[in-house]
Amino acid sequence: MMILLIISILHCDTPARCEYDAILGNWTLSIGSYIDNTRRDCPNEDPIEVKETRVIELIKPNLVVDGKGKILGNWTQVCWEGVDIFIDDLHFFTFWKYEETEKGVFVTDCTQTMQGWVRENVVEPKQMACFTGMKVGKNAHQTEPRLIKTKMSESGKQLDRPLPPAPVASNRAHIAKLAKNLDWSNISGKSYTDPVLEQNACGSCYIHATLGALESRLLIESSGDVSALLSVQDVLSCSHYGQQCKGGWLPEVAGYLKDHGAVDAKCFPYENEVLPACSLSCDTPTRKFYPAYSSYVGGFYGNSSEEAMIAALQSGPIVVNIYYSLPSLLNYKSGIYVPTESPEEQNKTIDHCVVLVGYGEENGVPFWKIKNSFGQNWGENGYARIYRGNNTIQIESMAEVIYPLYTPQKKAATFLKLPEFWMMMISAGFVFLLLIVAVSLACAKRSQSSTKKDYQKF
Numbered sequence: 001m002m003i004l005l006i007i008s009i010l011h012c013d014t015p016a017r018c019e020y021d022a023i024l025g026n027w028t029l030s031i032g033s034y035i036d037n038t039r040r041d042c043p044n045e046d047p048i049e050v051k052e053t054r055v056i057e058l059i060k061p062n063l064v065v066d067g068k069g070k071i072l073g074n075w076t077q078v079c080w081e082g083v084d085i086f087i088d089d090l091h092f093f094t095f096w097k098y099e100e101t102e103k104g105v106f107v108t109d110c111t112q113t114m115q116g117w118v119r120e121n122v123v124e125p126k127q128m129a130c131f132t133g134m135k136v137g138k139n140a141h142q143t144e145p146r147l148i149k150t151k152m153s154e155s156g157k158q159l160d161r162p163l164p165p166a167p168v169a170s171n172r173a174h175i176a177k178l179a180k181n182l183d184w185s186n187i188s189g190k191s192y193t194d195p196v197l198e199q200n201a202c203g204s205c206y207i208h209a210t211l212g213a214l215e216s217r218l219l220i221e222s223s224g225d226v227s228a229l230l231s232v233q234d235v236l237s238c239s240h241y242g243q244q245c246k247g248g249w250l251p252e253v254a255g256y257l258k259d260h261g262a263v264d265a266k267c268f269p270y271e272n273e274v275l276p277a278c279s280l281s282c283d284t285p286t287r288k289f290y291p292a293y294s295s296y297v298g299g300f301y302g303n304s305s306e307e308a309m310i311a312a313l314q315s316g317p318i319v320v321n322i323y324y325s326l327p328s329l330l331n332y333k334s335g336i337y338v339p340t341e342s343p344e345e346q347n348k349t350i351d352h353c354v355v356l357v358g359y360g361e362e363n364g365v366p367f368w369k370i371k372n373s374f375g376q377n378w379g380e381n382g383y384a385r386i387y388r389g390n391n392t393i394q395i396e397s398m399a400e401v402i403y404p405l406y407t408p409q410k411k412a413a414t415f416l417k418l419p420e421f422w423m424m425m426i427s428a429g430f431v432f433l434l435l436i437v438a439v440s441l442a443c444a445k446r447s448q449s450s451t452k453k454d455y456q457k458f
């Protein structure tokens with residue numbers, strides 16, 4: 001079971017791989033027809049008939065500009081596999097184009113994209129088209145490094161994956177101004193985190209972590225009123241953006257949730273390894289939860305830092321990516337985790353993701369507190385504390401936030417808390433009782449002295 005688990009979390013995603021510097025430059029986006037269906041599988045659809053083209057330039061650090069340098073929006077790498085581009089209220093997402101050239105050997109062309117998705121950057125209803133990107137300009141073809149070769153082991157493990165960029169420097173004075181300790185699983189004895197789940201032998205950490213952070217933030221923003229366990233299985237079975245049980249990333253889950261919302265876990269429960277077909281029977285508008293916004297901490301991939309993570313944590317839990325497969329971490333039981341392996345052995349890329357629920361210091365040792373999805377028996381009741389401040393297990397290199405779309409007015413109507421309900425019933429009953437007493441008193445008075453002039457006041 002443990003072995004299966006380790007193998008499955010290592011499976012990850014597509015073999016596409018491009019570096020930041022190779023992506024910068026001018027791109028033509030060729031866009032097909034927009035239609036009402038937002039559940040399209042663009043990479044597997046027939047090549048589009050181009051209806052519209054746009055030329056944009058991706059520049060440092062995360063801006064999109066037109067040919068005259070006017071800012072149109074922003075962009076970020078989605079890890080090393082793909083790209084998110086936000087311009088004109090549109091959201092483009094696609095993977096870099098890759099091909100299997102021989103068994104287990106993949107070549108990515110960093111001057112082209114696969115056929116990806118473009119949709120309005122709002123919650124449903126909206127339209128969607130497919131698009132492709134192609135690097136343009138006289139030097140486009142000389143982009144370095146343009147062709148990247150990666151390998152996959154026989155068990156399906158992606159090899160040659162790069163490390164995420166190291167975190168940028170933090171300002172200690174800024175950190176010192178914020179709370180020294182914060183733990184969303186215990187705010188004066190109250191927990192704003194949902195129960196620890198068990199992902200089993202399915203590489204679904206990216207969905208567990210994203211929904212875990214979203215659930216917590218819904219609880220926090222609604223002051224404890226909106227308690228929802230969201231369906232991991234719905235995203236696993238229905239989203240075309242991630243690689244199901246073979247892994248994925250928060251921006252892909254956030255994109256799916258922005259398109260369709262999250263549904264109740266009770267309606268579409270988690271099935272572990274088997275992948276039930278997508279079922280839209282829970283897809284009713286009455287109880288769906290949408291994100292308002294999501295991004296990499298620091299604004300784009302490659303700009304994370306301890307300081308920005310601590311700042312993001314002030315409003316609720318976030319998501320972090322870690323290198324999990326260190327023997328000392330696999331054997332973790334409790335305490336503040338510090339790896340015992342050599343620096344070279346620790347210097348491996350991320351292969352797991354978890355919810356970051358807090359940070360603090362114990363006897364002068366700084367730590368992060370994470371919530372895992374390996375059940376309650378793992379670590380400290382499903383949680384763990386990790387050494388903070390020197391990018392241990394790459395925990396500070398790639399953090400992400402997701403904010404819920406939460407409207408208190410809507411909540412008041414749909415999610416009336418039980419205590420509130422009884423308070424209302426009791427007050428209504430009390431008013432009713434008062435009325436009865438008043439009426440009977442008045443009637444009694446009236447029958448006693450019906451001649452008194454002042455009875456009409458009643």
Ligand SMILES: *[C@@H]1O[C@H](CO)[C@@H](O)[C@H](O)[C@H]1NC(C)=O
Nearest residue numbers: 024025026057067068137139
């Ligand atoms: C992108 O195109 C613009 C407008 O043609 C040009 O000024 C700019 O130099 C190009 N950028 C690169 C990196 O080639």
Ligand SMILES: *[C@@H]1O[C@H](CO)[C@@H](O)[C@H](O)[C@H]1NC(C)=O
Nearest residue numbers: 183185186187188189190191
């Ligand atoms: C929550 O934190 C308080 C101190 O802040 C501690 O006394 C208590 O034991 C904690 N509760 C749990 C369940 O960890």
Ligand SMILES: *[C@@H]1O[C@H](CO)[C@@H](O)[C@H](O)[C@H]1NC(C)=O
Nearest residue numbers: 073074086089121295299300
């Ligand atoms: C990127 O653009 C989107 C859409 O305009 C905006 O909502 C978001 O805040 C921007 N992100 C960053 C990191 O600037």
Ligand SMILES: *[C@@H]1O[C@H](CO)[C@@H](O)[C@H](O)[C@H]1NC(C)=O
Nearest residue numbers: 061062168298299303305308
């Ligand atoms: C990148 O991170 C630095 C340091 O946290 C921050 O000052 C800067 O605004 C970030 N860049 C963007 C584009 O958000």
Ligand SMILES: *[C@@H]1O[C@H](CO)[C@@H](O)[C@H](O)[C@H]1NC(C)=O
Nearest residue numbers: 161162163343344346347348
């Ligand atoms: C970690 O590995 C990367 C290459 O994957 C290398 O560039 C970097 O210098 C290494 N860092 C340490 C501390 O060994």
Ligand SMILES: *[C@@H]1O[C@H](CO)[C@@H](O)[C@H](O)[C@H]1NC(C)=O
Nearest residue numbers: 338339346387390391392393
């Ligand atoms: C981080 O600091 C701890 C405690 O000093 C040390 O044991 C560990 O090797 C360091 N890790 C890295 C990645 O530098």
